[in-house]
Amino acid sequence: MNGGGQLALILLPTLQCNAACSYCFERRTRDRLSLEGLRVLIERVLEYMAGRRLASLAIYWQGGEAMLLPPEWYDAAGELIGEAAAARAIEVRHLLQSNLLAYGREWNPVIERMFGNCIGSSLDYPNLHRQLRGRSPAHYDVLWRRKLDEARAAGIRVEVISLPNEATLAIGAGRFYEHLVDELGLDQIQINTPFPGGAADDPGRTIDERHHAELLRFHQDLAAIWLERGREQGVRIAPFDALLDHFSDRPAALPCFWGDNCVDRLIAIDARGHVAQCDCWVTSHPDYRFGNLFASATLAELLDGSAARRQFGERPIHLARRACIDCEYLALCHGGCPIRTFAFHGRLTETDPYCALYKALFRQMEDAAVGLARQAVAGRLAAQQSPISALA
Amino acid sequence: MTAGIVYRVPATRLAGWSGEPVIVRVDDVAGLATVCVDPPAGLVHLEMPLSPQTAGELAGWRGGAPIDFRLADPANDYPLLYACSPLVDYAPVRITIPVVEGFGRAVRLAVSLQLPVRLQIGQPGPEPIDELAEVLSRFLHGSTVAVPVEPFQGVLNALLRGEPFSLWAIAEDDPALFREVDALGEERLPVRLGGARLAASGEDQAGAVAARFAGDGECRACPFAKGCLGYFKWPDPGYSCAGIREVLDRLSAAADELRADLAAFDELAAGDR
Numbered sequence: 335m336n337g338g339g340q341l342a343l344i345l346l347p348t349l350q351c352n353a354a355c356s357y358c359f360e361r362r363t364r365d366r367l368s369l370e371g372l373r374v375l376i377e378r379v380l381e382y383m384a385g386r387r388l389a390s391l392a393i394y395w396q397g398g399e400a401m402l403l404p405p406e407w408y409d410a411a412g413e414l415i416g417e418a419a420a421a422r423a424i425e426v427r428h429l430l431q432s433n434l435l436a437y438g439r440e441w442n443p444v445i446e447r448m449f450g451n452c453i454g455s456s457l458d459y460p461n462l463h464r465q466l467r468g469r470s471p472a473h474y475d476v477l478w479r480r481k482l483d484e485a486r487a488a489g490i491r492v493e494v495i496s497l498p499n500e501a502t503l504a505i506g507a508g509r510f511y512e513h514l515v516d517e518l519g520l521d522q523i524q525i526n527t528p529f530p531g532g533a534a535d536d537p538g539r540t541i542d543e544r545h546h547a548e549l550l551r552f553h554q555d556l557a558a559i560w561l562e563r564g565r566e567q568g569v570r571i572a573p574f575d576a577l578l579d580h581f582s583d584r585p586a587a588l589p590c591f592w593g594d595n596c597v598d599r600l601i602a603i604d605a606r607g608h609v610a611q612c613d614c615w616v617t618s619h620p621d622y623r624f625g626n627l628f629a630s631a632t633l634a635e636l637l638d639g640s641a642a643r644r645q646f647g648e649r650p651i652h653l654a655r656r657a658c659i660d661c662e663y664l665a666l667c668h669g670g671c672p673i674r675t676f677a678f679h680g681r682l683t684e685t686d687p688y689c690a691l692y693k694a695l696f697r698q699m700e701d702a703a704v705g706l707a708r709q710a711v712a713g714r715l716a717a718q719q720s721p722i723s724a725l726a
Numbered sequence: 727m728t729a730g731i732v733y734r735v736p737a738t739r740l741a742g743w744s745g746e747p748v749i750v751r752v753d754d755v756a757g758l759a760t761v762c763v764d765p766p767a768g769l770v771h772l773e774m775p776l777s778p779q780t781a782g783e784l785a786g787w788r789g790g791a792p793i794d795f796r797l798a799d800p801a802n803d804y805p806l807l808y809a810c811s812p813l814v815d816y817a818p819v820r821i822t823i824p825v826v827e828g829f830g831r832a833v834r835l836a837v838s839l840q841l842p843v844r845l846q847i848g849q850p851g852p853e854p855i856d857e858l859a860e861v862l863s864r865f866l867h868g869s870t871v872a873v874p875v876e877p878f879q880g881v882l883n884a885l886l887r888g889e890p891f892s893l894w895a896i897a898e899d900d901p902a903l904f905r906e907v908d909a910l911g912e913e914r915l916p917v918r919l920g921g922a923r924l925a926a927s928g929e930d931q932a933g934a935v936a937a938r939f940a941g942d943g944e945c946r947a948c949p950f951a952k953g954c955l956g957y958f959k960w961p962d963p964g965y966s967c968a969g970i971r972e973v974l975d976r977l978s979a980a981a982d983e984l985r986a987d988l989a990a991f992d993e994l995a996a997g998d999r
Contacts, residue, residue: 339815387788387816581869594839598812638786651805659804659831665838665870700869711994718997 339388342590343379344602344613347372347411349398352435353474354467359530360617365605366403369410375603375627376415380422382633390425396613401436405444412448429454433464434481434492442488453485457494459513460501482518493522503548507555515569524572525556527688529677543678543687550691554698561702574699580666581703591671591686597646601637603627609636611646614673645682646672652683663696732770735907737761749773749794755783762789776821781806784813792818794844801828804835811839825850830857833875834864843875847897849962855969862973866980878977884953885981893957920961950974
C-alpha cells in the first residue's frame with residue numbers, strides 16, 4: 335500500500351526552444367525524448383515511487399519549449415503514463431509550462447484531457463529579455479499576446495510566472511499589477527526571484543545584489559496591492575497567497591524552495607535521461623547531476639548512490655548548525671533555494687541570497703493574516719450590533 | 727503483567743508477547759525492520775535512539791509503524807532530525823528530547839519539521855529552565871508551531887477544560903500506567919523512578935513510591951500540586967520548583983486566556999444565529 339507522499343517530477347522532453355531569451359540559463363540541445371525512452375523513464379520513476387510508498391506524482395512538463403513536441407506525442411505520453419501509473423495505484427497529475435508560441439487549436443483536445451485545460455506560461459513586464467532569435471522583446475510580446483487570446487478563446491486558462499527585472503523595479507508594483515491584472519486579465523500569477531543560471535558574467539544575471547533592496551520593496555508593494563485589491567476579487571499572486579493561507583491556518587501550496595528539503599520531494603529528468611535536483615540544475619550544472627536514468631537499473635540506486643544528491647540532502651543540516659536554527663520562520667524556509675544560493679555564492683552551504691526578502695514577506699503576510707482575522711471578527715460584531723440585524 | 731499497563735520492552739524480549747500494550751525498544755534500523763516484519767499485537771510504538779549512526783541508516787526506511795526517536799544529545803545532534811521528517815508521510819513520528827542545556831534548538835527544529843515532541847523534563851537547572859520558558863513561549867504563541875509539545879499540550883488541555891490531570895501520566899512516567907521490562911525480562915519501574923526492579927507485590931511497591939509524590943514544603947503551597955504530585959521533587963526532594971512554577975503559571979494564564987477567547991467566539995457565533 336502506498337503512503338501519502340508525493341513526488342514532483344520536472345520532465346524536460348525536449349531541450350530545443352523556439353525562443354532565444356537573453357537571460358536563459360539552459361544549455362540547449364536538439365535532443366527529444368522518444369515515447370520508448372519515456373516508457374523506460376516513467377517505469378523507473380514509478381518503480382521508485384512504489385518502493386518508497388509514494389502515492390501521487392505531479393509531472394511538470396517543461397523544456398526547452400515543451401510544445402515543440404506535437405500534441406499527438408503528448409496524447410500517447412499521457413496514455414502510456416496513465417496505464418503504467420494505474421498498474422501501481424499511483425495518481426498522476428500533469429502540468430504544462432510553455433511559452434505559448436507554438437500553441438494552435440490542434441492542441442486544445444490534449445490540453446483539456448491531460449492538463450485540465452490549463453497552461454502555465456511566462457510573462458515579464460516590461461519585457462527586456464524574452465525574444466525570438468534576431469527579433470525584439472516587443473515583437474515577442476505581440477506574438478505572446480496573440481497566443482494568449484487564442485488560448486483563452488478556446489477556453490484555456492493561462493497562468494503566468496513573472497520574473498522582475500530592472501525595468502519592472504523602475505515602473506513599480508502598481509503599474510506591474512495594473513498591466514497583468516487589469517489590462518491582461520490574468521488572475522493567477524507567480525512572482526519568481528531572479529537568479530543567474532551560469533557564470534557571474536552570464537547574461538542570465540538580470541538583477542544583481544545591488545538591487546535586492548528595490549526587489550524587496552517591489553515584493554512588499556505588490557503584496558500590499560494584492561491584499562487591498564486582488565485578494566477579494568479572486569486574483570491569486572504566489573507566493574503571497576500561499577503565505578496568507580499558511581498564516582491563516584488554511585492548506586497552503588508553498589513554493590518548492592520553502593520546505594524542509596526539496597531533495598525529498600522533487601527531481602528533474604531531461605530528454606537525455608539526466609537526473610538532477612530541478613530543471614535549473616539538469617540543464618546548467620552537469621557537475622551536479624545525480625546520474626543518467628537510462629544508464630541506471632533503478633532510480634533508487636541512482637539517487638541513493640549520488641554524491642551530488644547527498645550535498646543537497648545535507649544542505650539544511652549545515653544551515654541549521656548556523657543562523658537558520660534561530661530564525662522564527664525556520665518552519666517555512668529551512669534555508670531557501672539551493673539553485674539561487676549556488677548562483678550567487680558558488681556553493682550550496684550558504685543561506686538563500688533572498689533571505690531578507692523572504693523574512694520580510696513572511697512578516698508582512700503574517701501581520702496581514704492577523705489583521706484580516708481581527709477585521710473579520712470586528713465585522714461580525716458590527717453586523718450583530720447594527721439596527722438592521724436586530725430587525726432580522 | 728498487569729492489565730491496563732503499557733510495557734516498554736526490548737525487541738529481544740518480544741517472543742511470546744501476549745498482546746498487552748507494548749512499546750518496543752530497538753537500537754537501530756535493522757531492529758526496526760525486524761519488528762515491523764511481524765509487529766506484536768498491542769504495539770503502541772517503536773522506540774529508537776537517534777544518533778549520527780542511526781540517522782544515517784534511516785535514508786531508505788519507509789516502515790509503517792509509529793516511532794518515537796530518542797535524542798540523547800539534543801544540543802549537538804538536533805540537525806539529525808532532518809532524517810526523521812520524510813518518515814511522517816508513512817507513520818506517526820515523535821521526538822523525545824531531554825531538557826538539558828541546548829535542548830531548545832532541537833525542539834525548535836522538531837516543531838519546524840512538524841514533528842511532535844515529548845520533553846523529558848527531570849529536574850532542570852537555571853539554563854535549561856530559561857530554554858524551557860522560551861520553548862513554552864514558542865509553543866503557545868509561535869505562528870509556525872502546529873504540533874504538540876508534551877507535557878505542555880496535555881497540561882494546557884487539562885487546565886483549559888478544568889479537568890484533573892497527572893503530570894506523571896502525561897509524561898509517561900506513572901508506574902501505574904507505564905513499566906519497563908529489562909533485557910532479562912524483569913519488570914521494572916519507569917526510568918524516572920530509577921528503574922528499580924519490582925518485587926512480587928509490584929503494584930504495592932509502585933503504590934508506595936506514588937505516596938511519596940505528594941511531597942511536602944514547597945508542594946503544600948503550590949496550586950499545581952494536585953496535578954504535579956511531586957513530579958519535580960523526584961529524585962531530589964530538595965529541588966526548588968521556582969522555575970518550573972513560572973512555566974506552569976504561564977500555562978495556566980494561557981489556558982485562562984484561551985478559555986476567554988473561546989467563550990468570546992461562542993458568543994460571537996451565537997450572535998450570528
